Amino acid sequence: MKKNKNNKTRNKLPFKERFRKNAIVYLFLIPILIHFAIFQVFPFLFSFVLTFMDWRIIGNHEWVGLKHWIYFFQDKLAWKALWNTFMFSVYYIVPTMAIGLILALIINSGVRFAGFFKGIFFLPVVTSFVIVAGLWGWLFGGTESGLINWLIGLFGVEPQLFLADSSQALIVLAGLSIFKVAGSTMIYYFAGLQSIPKDLYEAAKIDGASKMKIFWKITFPLLKPIHFYVAIVTTIGSFQIFDSAYLLTGGGPNYSTTTIVFYLYQQGFTNLNLSYAAVLSYALFFIILIVSLIQRKYIGKDTAIY
Amino acid sequence: MKKKFSFLVLLIGLMFVAVACSDDAGSEGDGEVGGEITVWVHPYTGDAAKEEEMWDTIIKNFQEEFDAEVNIEVIPWSNRDQKILTALAANNGPDVFYAIPDQMPQYADAGMLLELDPYLEDFDMTDFVDTALVSTKWQDKTYGLPILQESYTYFYNKAVIEAIGEDPENLPETWDDFKAWAEKAKDKGYYATTFQGGGSMNGTLYPYLWQAGGDVITQDNEVMINNEAGVEAFTLVNEMYENGWIPEDSITAMEHDAIWNSGDMLAVLGSGITLSNLQSTGEIDFVIGPPLKNKEQVTYGTVGMFVVPSNTDNPATAAEFVKVLTNAENQRTFNEVTQYIPTRESAKDIFDEQPYLAQLASYTQYALPGVIHPKGRDIMPMIQAELQTMMEGKKTPQEAADSAAESIKAAIGD
CATH class of the missing domain: 3.40.190.10 (Periplasmic binding protein-like II)
Incomplete structure (x- = not known):
């Protein structure tokens, strides 16, 4: 940290000199900055302008002030979609992190055919979402012939409706996302595990620490930067969940799997209510921003190893 | 050196401007055909x-x-x-x-x-x-x-027709005919038909609604879905689901291909694509029936x-x-x-x-061709949600139809 501060003060040259020193860098940055401005900054700002208009694709656009924002606060469906998204995160984030970590521990444990298992665990990540979702929908078919229903039938459990049941559908969709994403969190954790110095483990062993203790006192805390990164990425991913609802349930039954992104897609591209969709996307943006800031405050601190 | 550099920056800038301003092809004026x-x-x-x-x-x-x-x-x-x-x-x-x-x-x-x-x-x-x-x-x-x-109509599996002791030459024409067949199919362990509750309503509720003589909404914004005919259509769907004529997952199902292809279903609502699939696999011996009639003979297409x-x-x-x-x-x-x-x-x-x-x-x-109304797409998920709630047993057909009507009125009101 200290080193950083020193650097900053040393770099405080007059603007002109700094510019001359780095001019060539800026030159090479120009193309990418132009691209960034056109495809990122402009849509971002313009969509904010959209929220105050009744924007039509062709023809006259009308200024309507805060109409869409006020409607957002009264729109029960939007709040239901936000709640569904929140519940989805609850079902999704911790299991994805836990399963990713467990898988990473397995392939890091020196088990035989570790490379093979790594490939198997990673397979859902590289498979097209549409394919994985199709398989998932087939596994969790709500009729007696669905595979999972057949399996639980062996234990005498009644066939479940799964995606056709408003109290189960969201959990089944979360399961799909966990299955799809856990492989990539595994890779992050695997990299994290590799970077923990071996001598810490040796020292612990010499001190006679049990395997559990080693995990909770060394491995888990030293993975903190990875926890932070994975937590942010899965949180953002969970707030942006869209495709599984789009592919498997169409947002139903009775809006129980309508997530905020699914809802804004419907508003924007089915109902052509682009201004209101922009409001929803800003609401989502602020939520993700706030959650990320909170996460950064609480789990994002640097971990000093020694 | 400095001058050269500024010139370079300017040049690159100009190149971008040149690329961005692509020219539009020339076009003909009004009235004349050409160009x-x-x-x-x-x-x-x-x-x-x-x-x-x-x-x-x-x-x-x-x-x-x-x-x-x-x-x-x-x-x-x-x-x-x-x-x-x-x-x-x-x-x-x-x-x-x-x-x-x-x-x-x-x-x-x-x-x-x-x-x-x-x-x-x-x-x-x-x-x-x-x-x-x-x-x-x-x-x-x-x-x-x-x-x-x-045009969507029923494709019947001949083997199932024979299994329930009916005549493939004499297919159902009315709701009552079809209900009688459905009940027989259910008794023999078949599903009567498909119902893709997670898909477009054009393939689920709407055809029944029109057959009952009802409609969703008129071009003059008159909401019709909860009139007598509307409730009759909701009731039919409810009856089909409660009696097990349609699969258990019909509430949100996107397709029932596997059930139909394995020969466990009496009839499927299909069109030309269904026909070409059936003909290309050749596994199911089928016969095509007319669109059903209750008050009117109508279907979706x-x-x-x-x-x-x-x-x-x-x-x-x-x-x-x-x-x-x-x-x-x-x-x-x-x-x-x-x-x-x-x-x-x-x-x-x-x-x-x-x-x-x-x-x-x-x-x-x-x-x-479906609901011809600018809000046709907006209101479909609302009706779908109410239909799903009804099928889950949380609303009666009348309640579901009334709530759907309310949601539609709210949607067209603003």
Whole structure:
């Protein structure tokens, strides 16, 4: 940290000199900055302008002030979609992190055919979402012939409706996302595990620490930067969940799997209510921003190893 | 050194400006046919080469009459709405594009489509099937001409018909007939039919609603869904689900192909695609029945039409192209390749040798294209949610229909 501060003060040259020193860098940055401005900054700002208009694709656009924002606060469906998204995160984030970590521990444990298992665990990540979702929908078919229903039938459990049941559908969709994403969190954790110095483990062993203790006192805390990164990425991913609802349930039954992104897609591209969709996307943006800031405050601190 | 560098920056900047300002192709003024138009079509079959040949033929037919260039651009189906919307918004879109019934009134109401009536003054429309024209009109103005149509009806599995002791020559015609068969099928361990509750309502509630003599909403914003006929349709769906005539997962199912293909279902609601699938696998011996009737004999069938966006800079040529494209000769060419049903009676002769397609073609007169209303797409998920709630047993048909009506009123009110 200290080193950083020193650097900053040393770099405080007059603007002109700094510019001359780095001019060539800026030159090479120009193309990418132009691209960034056109495809990122402009849509971002313009969509904010959209929220105050009744924007039509062709023809006259009308200024309507805060109409869409006020409607957002009264729109029960939007709040239901936000709640569904929140519940989805609850079902999704911790299991994805836990399963990713467990898988990473397995392939890091020196088990035989570790490379093979790594490939198997990673397979859902590289498979097209549409394919994985199709398989998932087939596994969790709500009729007696669905595979999972057949399996639980062996234990005498009644066939479940799964995606056709408003109290189960969201959990089944979360399961799909966990299955799809856990492989990539595994890779992050695997990299994290590799970077923990071996001598810490040796020292612990010499001190006679049990395997559990080693995990909770060394491995888990030293993975903190990875926890932070994975937590942010899965949180953002969970707030942006869209495709599984789009592919498997169409947002139903009775809006129980309508997530905020699914809802804004419907508003924007089915109902052509682009201004209101922009409001929803800003609401989502602020939520993700706030959650990320909170996460950064609480789990994002640097971990000093020694 | 400094000067040289500034010059370099300027040069790069200028290059970007030059690239950004691409020139728009010149176009003809109003009224005159000529110049160049761009037409957005979709891959209607899996055979791109055959389709290219088809478009070449159609363009040649057009150019025999008119001196104008036509560029066909094949746009993949996925996210087609977004593609069209963004292109039109950027004033960079096609001069003619393919539209479907629920899209047309929405676009027309937003002022995005060119009214075609001025170009149709001495144009003979009598050859078109009436139901196909329904979807091209909004508030008595014509915005497109139809090229293809479908009709959904029941495809019955002959083996199941025999298993329940019925006669494949004597298929159900009314709700009561069908209910009797459904009950028998259920008793023998079959599902009666499919119900894709997670998919479009055009394949689920709407046909029953129309058969009961009801409607969702009129063009004058009168909400009809919870009148007597509406409740009757909701009740029928409820009955089908409670009695196990349709699969347990029907509330959100997107397809029931596996059940139908394994021969565990009496009938499936299908159209031309169902027919070609059945014919290509050849595993199920089937027979096609007529669309059911309760008060009226109606079914669903989409219509494909070509429309002209209002911001085209060559409206006359675009309109003439749409007229030529949908004439009888070109409809034959188009539908022979794509195996859809022509929207002109005279072009239906392409199916003279194909009895199944001829049978489906004879049903297009009963096929409504869905809810023709700018809010048709908005209100569909609302009705769907209420229907799902009813099927979950949380609302009665009357309550579900009433709530659907309330949601629709709220949606059109603002």
